[in-house]
Amino acid sequence: MKQQLVIEVNRTHVCIEHPAEVRSIAFSPDGQTLASGSWDNTVRLWRAADGALLSTLKGHTDWVRSVAFSPDGQTLASGSRDNTVRLWRVADGAPLRILEGHMDAVLSVAFSPDGKTLASGGGYQVRLWKSG
Numbered sequence: 001m002k003q004q005l006v007i008e009v010n011r012t013h014v015c016i017e018h019p020a021e022v023r024s025i026a027f028s029p030d031g032q033t034l035a036s037g038s039w040d041n042t043v044r045l046w047r048a049a050d051g052a053l054l055s056t057l058k059g060h061t062d063w064v065r066s067v068a069f070s071p072d073g074q075t076l077a078s079g080s081r082d083n084t085v086r087l088w089r090v091a092d093g094a095p096l097r098i099l100e101g102h103m104d105a106v107l108s109v110a111f112s113p114d115g116k117t118l119a120s121g122g123g124y125q126v127r128l129w130k131s132g
Helices: none
Strands: 003-009 012-018 022-027 033-038 042-047 053-058 064-069 075-080 084-089 095-100 108-111 117-122 125-130
Touching: 033 064, 033 075, 042 064, 042 075, 064 108, 075 108, 075 117, 084 117
Parallel strands: 022 064
Antiparallel strands: 003 012, 022 033, 033 042, 042 053, 064 075, 075 084, 084 095, 108 117, 117 125
């Protein structure tokens, strides 16, 4: 069953069809792009103004539970039930790094305000990574 993301943009609704249940969404710092993490093991980037699919980021082997943009909007982090964090280049969707070490699903990811550190959490662990 397809799930719909509904985005309110200037009092209009843009409906985005997603092929699997969505677990996490995040806006880019400039508000132009929306990232979604899903049960289909992918991260998708959408143009917020009209809901157009920009790219599908593949690499996780289990549900994507969390997504977060870096403060400069150039990098996206995704955390998954496959116990990894992945970093992606937003401009072209290219994979940048795979961060391993969690013993359980990664349920949350967040960048520090200066973008130099990425925090990831899952199970009974919080890990801090240099993001540069």
